[in-house]
Amino acid sequence: MAVIEIKDLAKNFGEVQALDGINLEVQEGEVYGYIGPNGAGKTTTIRILLGILQADRGKATVFGRDAWQDAVEIHKRIAYVPGEVNLWPNLTGGEIIDLFVQLRGSNHKSRREELIARFDLDPSKKCRSYSKGNRQKVALVAAFAAEADLYLLDEPSSGLDPLMEKVFQECITEFKEEGKTVFLSSHILSEVEKLCDKLSIIRQGKIIESGSLNELQHLTRTRMVLETNEEIPSLNDLKGIHDLKKQNNTYSFLVDTAELDQVIQHISKFGVKKLESSPPKLEDVFMEHYRGGGGES
Amino acid sequence: MQTSYFHNSGRLSRLILRRDRLRIPLWIIIITALTLVIAFAYTNLFTTQQEIMIYAETMRNPAMTAMMGPGYGLDNYTYGAMMAHTMLVFTALAVAIMSIFLVARHTRRDEESGRIEMIRSLPVGRLSNLTATILASFTVNILLALLTGIGLFLLGIESMDLQGSLLYGASLGAAGIFFAAVTALFVQLTANTRNAIGYAVIFLGISYLVRALGDVSSEALSLLSPLGLITRTQVFVNNYWWPLLLTVAAALAITALAFKLNSLRDLEAGLLPARSGRKTASSWLKNPLGLALKLQRTSLIAWAAGLFILGASYGSVFGDVDAFLESVEMYREIFIIAEDIPFVEQFIATLMSVIALIATAPALIMILKVKSEEKASRIEHLLSRAVSRKQVMGSYLLISLAASLIMLLLSAAGMWTAAAAVMADPVPLSLFLKSALVYLPAIWALIGLTVLIIGYKPGAALFSWIYLGYSFLVIYLGEMLQIPDWLSGLTPYGYVPKIPIEEINIPALIILTIISIILMAAGFRGYRQRDIQLSG
Numbered sequence: 001m002a003v004i005e006i007k008d009l010a011k012n013f014g015e016v017q018a019l020d021g022i023n024l025e026v027q028e029g030e031v032y033g034y035i036g037p038n039g040a041g042k043t044t045t046i047r048i049l050l051g052i053l054q055a056d057r058g059k060a061t062v063f064g065r066d067a068w069q070d071a072v073e074i075h076k077r078i079a080y081v082p083g084e085v086n087l088w089p090n091l092t093g094g095e096i097i098d099l100f101v102q103l104r105g106s107n108h109k110s111r112r113e114e115l116i117a118r119f120d121l122d123p124s125k126k127c128r129s130y131s132k133g134n135r136q137k138v139a140l141v142a143a144f145a146a147e148a149d150l151y152l153l154d155e156p157s158s159g160l161d162p163l164m165e166k167v168f169q170e171c172i173t174e175f176k177e178e179g180k181t182v183f184l185s186s187h188i189l190s191e192v193e194k195l196c197d198k199l200s201i202i203r204q205g206k207i208i209e210s211g212s213l214n215e216l217q218h219l220t221r222t223r224m225v226l227e228t229n230e231e232i233p234s235l236n237d238l239k240g241i242h243d244l245k246k247q248n249n250t251y252s253f254l255v256d257t258a259e260l261d262q263v264i265q266h267i268s269k270f271g272v273k274k275l276e277s278s279p280p281k282l283e284d285v286f287m288e289h290y291r292g293g294g295g296e297s
Numbered sequence: 298m299q300t301s302y303f304h305n306s307g308r309l310s311r312l313i314l315r316r317d318r319l320r321i322p323l324w325i326i327i328i329t330a331l332t333l334v335i336a337f338a339y340t341n342l343f344t345t346q347q348e349i350m351i352y353a354e355t356m357r358n359p360a361m362t363a364m365m366g367p368g369y370g371l372d373n374y375t376y377g378a379m380m381a382h383t384m385l386v387f388t389a390l391a392v393a394i395m396s397i398f399l400v401a402r403h404t405r406r407d408e409e410s411g412r413i414e415m416i417r418s419l420p421v422g423r424l425s426n427l428t429a430t431i432l433a434s435f436t437v438n439i440l441l442a443l444l445t446g447i448g449l450f451l452l453g454i455e456s457m458d459l460q461g462s463l464l465y466g467a468s469l470g471a472a473g474i475f476f477a478a479v480t481a482l483f484v485q486l487t488a489n490t491r492n493a494i495g496y497a498v499i500f501l502g503i504s505y506l507v508r509a510l511g512d513v514s515s516e517a518l519s520l521l522s523p524l525g526l527i528t529r530t531q532v533f534v535n536n537y538w539w540p541l542l543l544t545v546a547a548a549l550a551i552t553a554l555a556f557k558l559n560s561l562r563d564l565e566a567g568l569l570p571a572r573s574g575r576k577t578a579s580s581w582l583k584n585p586l587g588l589a590l591k592l593q594r595t596s597l598i599a600w601a602a603g604l605f606i607l608g609a610s611y612g613s614v615f616g617d618v619d620a621f622l623e624s625v626e627m628y629r630e631i632f633i634i635a636e637d638i639p640f641v642e643q644f645i646a647t648l649m650s651v652i653a654l655i656a657t658a659p660a661l662i663m664i665l666k667v668k669s670e671e672k673a674s675r676i677e678h679l680l681s682r683a684v685s686r687k688q689v690m691g692s693y694l695l696i697s698l699a700a701s702l703i704m705l706l707l708s709a710a711g712m713w714t715a716a717a718a719v720m721a722d723p724v725p726l727s728l729f730l731k732s733a734l735v736y737l738p739a740i741w742a743l744i745g746l747t748v749l750i751i752g753y754k755p756g757a758a759l760f761s762w763i764y765l766g767y768s769f770l771v772i773y774l775g776e777m778l779q780i781p782d783w784l785s786g787l788t789p790y791g792y793v794p795k796i797p798i799e800e801i802n803i804p805a806l807i808i809l810t811i812i813s814i815i816l817m818a819a820g821f822r823g824y825r826q827r828d829i830q831l832s833g
Contacts, residue, residue, distance in 0.1 A: 013566075014570065047414070047564065050414075050417065050418050051417075051423075052414060052417045052418070052423075052563075052564040053563050053564060054563060070301075071301070071417075071422075071423065072301040072304045072420045072421065072422055073301070073420070075418060075419055075420040075421070076420045078418070080415070080418035080419075082411060082414055082415060082418075084411060085411070085415070086410040086411045086412050087412065088316055088407075088412065090316060091315075091316065095315075099308075099312060100415070100419060102308065103305055103308060103416070103419040103420065103421060104419050104420055105420060139415065152418070
């Protein structure tokens, strides 16, 4: 069953077209990555899913219900963590966690204590004295403490230190094992790469790539470092070779994954002394799409 | 509208009460206590029927009408009528400001800072937060109305019966409810909290001015203003309830409109379009003074315009004062202190003391900005660059001092412009200017005190406002209640000569100026030496 379904979604803010015909589907039990640079439309998409922004065109459903019409019903089954957390300065972290859990109508005291311990949070401090990372922890504990079927996370680990980021990743892995659905937006690739089954890349309000990690890796290139006995003439002319650097008989280049076989066959004729290849990195696809329109700033 | 729009509103109201568990009781207690203390004070200040009748005649004066609303029941004046007439409009202003801050704080400010986004991601209706805020603010005003009303009755003053006391409280509550509704509307229009509060306060100012103009010229005009309406209750004399019904009905209509607009707009958006800003900084912005000025430009312009209009509206009654005096021989005898000083000039002195106190507010706002910038961790962006603390504090102080001068000049100019237009025998501009500018050293003393507080104990900045409030009470009521000298001796405004009815007192002004300079210098010293506050 599709937990999130987005069809031809568009949203304008005045002159600015924040979303321009987005299509997306997240199945139950998936951890779905939503990647893009700042200002691409990630947060706008999530806010439409939360029913706090109304789409100008298209349809967004969560659990098969309309995100705008049935917001309250939907919210009983989801947990949300925003990228930037602002809290009321004169309430303590513990008070805010309890408030949020209560507003959702369920109460899991044990889970609350466990999460507070795991995230190493002091719930007795007033929010005005929390650092950015600590406010983020409050939001994470508040979201994770209550039972939910879908977790909407908007750049949730920004501001967390590496130790806490690890705890966060463990939590996501547990949700995955429990069969929960997670929708994770980020511009930090490594975060998504470790956690996600599927992902979409959004840029300037449009989805430019979508698929499972494996599917997307087909589009990527393998980096090779090669040392041969003989010099390879006109390696640059070979199909699928990019970014070639040569130093004596040592070559470093990128190969389109689809052309790998042909390239290996060619270079083997020149007496391979050493061959290193790094696995295809999502970073490369990602960077390529970031650069995208070339001259644009 | 669906019921799901309002899901969890009750819980959110409780959150508001929890967050403001100190703020709300403090507002209610201060306003109620002030009302009761002043009501009680009247019984001690006027003990003979003759004193009361003299006071009643003062109230027939158009300048008093412009300031406090039309007098009523003057032929058989009682403590109740006296107290209600003098205090209702000014107390209603305080209640309105309480409501404006309360509503803006829980709607637009929470939305602007992204807190409502988190609330809305929970099973909470689209309109729940507005509903909760309206519920809380209306409840606070009803509570205030009941406490004030019952409190007044329990004082046991003869002319203050139960119905009148409750009506007085209800008038305050109705004004509060009306301005809560108005603020709920304005927060839908702009995406920015400061703008929303600004619009609501401007609306309050216009309501006061419309009432002032209406009260001296046209009854119909006064009925357009909520402050005009509540003064038509004629508390403790006729006890009319209909003006409050109208006020509350209007408030409910405005609230309904606010709900409608809230349901139409996106979260964190305002209905008025936001203009796009400049791409590069203009040359005058590129130093600390320019930045400080830019940050406060709008507020400075709004206050300047407001004070000019206030001056002009007071000035516009001067024509009536003249005519009024010529018709009645008796008042001259009562009021003319010195034969050679025209009666109208005494009103310049009285009005100017009130204007000088109001003009202190923008000067304090300008200097206190340096503290709020620090609290928001924005001062460190300057201090981490090649900018000294002296420069930072100096920039804000300069603006504050300039503001004190500009505000007094403009209000005097406004008063003169209007007065010259309506008077047969106009008072020269120089007299207005002298009467206003003589208050500069007193305002500087308050600025100096504020610099000192910011320099040593920025958390105590509220004291400056409390001190200004105290000064206002002593000076404003001192005029009418003949309060003891030592009370007015506690505020710098008490040492300012009331020109033109008093001689200019140069030594006093010089001493005030020297004290201001010492306070400022000490404040600078403290500011250079103390830690800059870090917020998490």
